[in-house]
Amino acid sequence: MVHIAVDIGASSGRLVIGKLKQKKIGITEIHRFENGFSAKDGTLYWDIDYLLNEILYGLQLAKQAGYRVESVGIDTWAVDYVLLNKKGERMKEVVSYRDHRTAETIDKVTGQLARERIYEKTGIQFLPFNTIYQLYEEDEKVIMELDQLLMVPDYLNYLLTGKAVMEVTNASTTQLLNIGTRQFDQDLLETIGLRENQFGELIEPGQQLGPLKKEWFPAFDLPDCEVYVVASHDTASAVVGTPGTGDNWAYLSSGTWSLLGVETDSPVVTREALQENYTNEWGVFKTYRLLKNIMGMWMIQEVRRHLPEKLSYEELVVEASKVASFQQYIDFNDERFLNPENMIEEIQTYCRETNQPTPISAGELAACVYNNLAIIYTIAIEELEKMTEKQIRHLYVVGGGAQNRHLNQLTANLSKTTVFAGSAESTAIGNVMMQMITTGKIKDLEEGRNIVRSSFPLEEFIPKSTDSSFIIKEFKKIISEGGRMDDSKSFDYESL
Numbered sequence: 267m268v269h270i271a272v273d274i275g276a277s278s279g280r281l282v283i284g285k286l287k288q289k290k291i292g293i294t295e296i297h298r299f300e301n302g303f304s305a306k307d308g309t310l311y312w313d314i315d316y317l318l319n320e321i322l323y324g325l326q327l328a329k330q331a332g333y334r335v336e337s338v339g340i341d342t343w344a345v346d347y348v349l350l351n352k353k354g355e356r357m358k359e360v361v362s363y364r365d366h367r368t369a370e371t372i373d374k375v376t377g378q379l380a381r382e383r384i385y386e387k388t389g390i391q392f393l394p395f396n397t398i399y400q401l402y403e404e405d406e407k408v409i410m411e412l413d414q415l416l417m418v419p420d421y422l423n424y425l426l427t428g429k430a431v432m433e434v435t436n437a438s439t440t441q442l443l444n445i446g447t448r449q450f451d452q453d454l455l456e457t458i459g460l461r462e463n464q465f466g467e468l469i470e471p472g473q474q475l476g477p478l479k480k481e482w483f484p485a486f487d488l489p490d491c492e493v494y495v496v497a498s499h500d501t502a503s504a505v506v507g508t509p510g511t512g513d514n515w516a517y518l519s520s521g522t523w524s525l526l527g528v529e530t531d532s533p534v535v536t537r538e539a540l541q542e543n544y545t546n547e548w549g550v551f552k553t554y555r556l557l558k559n560i561m562g563m564w565m566i567q568e569v570r571r572h573l574p575e576k577l578s579y580e581e582l583v584v585e586a587s588k589v590a591s592f593q594q595y596i597d598f599n600d601e602r603f604l605n606p607e608n609m610i611e612e613i614q615t616y617c618r619e620t621n622q623p624t625p626i627s628a629g630e631l632a633a634c635v636y637n638n639l640a641i642i643y644t645i646a647i648e649e650l651e652k653m654t655e656k657q658i659r660h661l662y663v664v665g666g667g668a669q670n671r672h673l674n675q676l677t678a679n680l681s682k683t684t685v686f687a688g689s690a691e692s693t694a695i696g697n698v699m700m701q702m703i704t705t706g707k708i709k710d711l712e713e714g715r716n717i718v719r720s721s722f723p724l725e726e727f728i729p730k731s732t733d734s735s736f737i738i739k740e741f742k743k744i745i746s747e748g749g750r751m752d753d754s755k756s757f758d759y760e761s762l
Contacts, residue, residue: 267336269705270296270328270491271697272321272422274342275500276522277301277567279317281324282691283333284698286707290721293691293698296331297324303362310362310605312346314418318425322486325478335489336705338426338478339496339697340419341503343522344439344547345397348421349404350430352413360418363395364605371399378457382540387451389533389546390441393559394601397440401458409459416466419498427476427493432466435502438548443468445533445546471497471550472704496700497550500693501525501557506550506711507696508662509688509719515660516650518643518677519692520667522564526646527557534653542649550700551711556653558646561598563667565635568609573628583672585629586636591676592737593630594622595744596638620744640676641741644734647681661685662724664692671725678727680734685727695722 271282271293279301283294299320303310321340328335349357361367372392376384381392390396397417401409416424417436424430437443442458444451450462473495480488497503504519510529519525533546533554547555570582577585594617606612610631617624625634647658661683663674668687678685689695695718702708708717 267334268328269698269701270325270335270338271496271503271694271701272324272338272340273500273503273691273694273697274301274317274340274419275693276343279320280691280694281321281328282694282698283328284694284701286702286717289717291695291698291702291717292721293694295691296328296333303364306359309367310365311359312362312418314348314356314360314421318422321422321426322483322488325488326486329487329489333489335491337474337492337494337701339494339701340422341496341498341500341693341697342419342422342436344417344436344499344501345395345400346418347397347400347440348416348418349408349412350414350416351411354413354430356421357408357411361400363400366605367403368394368399369601371402375399375402375457379453384441384454385540386535387444387446387454388441389445389535389539389554390438391543391545391559394604398442398454398458401460412460412464414466415460415464417498420466423475423493423495423498426478428479429476430466431469431475431495433495433498434468434470434548435497435550436499437465437468439499443548445535469495470552471495471502471700474704494701494704496697499547502547502549502555503696503700504664504693505529505555505696506699506714507689507692507694507718508664509715509722509724510660510662511715511719514657515662516647516658518661518663518667519665520562520663520670521665522562522567524560524562524639524643524667525555525557526560526643526650527555528650528654528656528658530554530556530654536653538649539653544649544653556650558649559599560639560642560646561603562639565598565603565609565639566632568606569613569631569635572608572610573631575628577628579670582628582632583636583670585627586632587672589627589629589633591633592637594625594634594638595641595741596622596634597745598635598638598642636670636673636676638741640673640680641738643677644680644738645742647683648738658683662688664688664690666690668692671727674725674727675730678729679732680737682729682734684729687725687727689722
């Protein structure tokens, strides 16, 4: 019997077969498909029907391949949601978090309830696309007719089983859950004009939801299997699948976004955490993920998309390694890089505005992205050490970005932290592992991570000597001064 992880990110999705044999987890990709949003009448939407069809097709492939499927679990990206009417029907298409409708909404909401108060209640960082701000901007007529709201993975579970619940790791990203009561916060609901009974029942990961209703999908030859509730936020599943040991490690889930943080038993809701915009997303077994959202591989994906020459990601890394390091200092967490019309032009415009050398070639642009991501990662590690009062000795990089050896070494050099690059499929591994824990095949999270560590190779990156303190100091100074650089500034730093 095998378990299937349905792992859907903002750029692509996959169905992965997972099985446990002789205390080792083996995974096999059975189906992969593209994902993305598209514009319609000035709004960006996901195609949720397409995603459902790809899930069903992948399950059919698994059955046709002869796999005996015991269970399936779904994880996706966070914050986006589906609105259902009283008939259980979708009321409108699913808007993407990269839509610009919420660009000014944080100020509207914090004008009604103070920023400090919202953070004290939720422990969730302030990002313009958080669910609370999306709902604030929803059409009032739609809200009046709304019967139930489900997050994207919960809605896909609902389509497969008919059971409507809200899994907590994803639900916590709404910025609507009270971190003390672990329920929806009434003050925040009133701010956006919604009621608690308009949301699905909150449910912890690691539970059996119900059988796949294969009779609802006669066009597909589907397996007999159960649908399990896993950590449905893809980052939560990625952290489950991270093979960290001890209490001095951090994780970097490197995909479209870079999520860098530590796993804690209690939330860190301090003035400093608020000031630095750290979040306390909920994890499995009532843990928390104290982390920072960093604009990740989205940057290089968009740069690559707009390049005149068609280079692979591997070729971009090679070209970047030929360029002198740290020619520009850019805070890629600036909202202007969230979804510009053309990422290359946005980077170049920023550099001209701030009197910095303008990257032109593919290698210069790629180096600009990788160098600044390494700096931002290093600063995040420093901040986490200060907030948790623990030294971080190891950084486990998982997800697609783990394959970028150049960026891994840059990060090790700057942070003075040993970097371990793990599996690119850590989210699917964590998804499968949670199903195995639920069925009793794996005892607990600690045993599961030990199994992951022995099942998948880790590549180690030892820090090399470099004057990282000078680079970090210059970055902070320039960013704090609005990004502007003196004409006389030299960028002839030793390549890392």
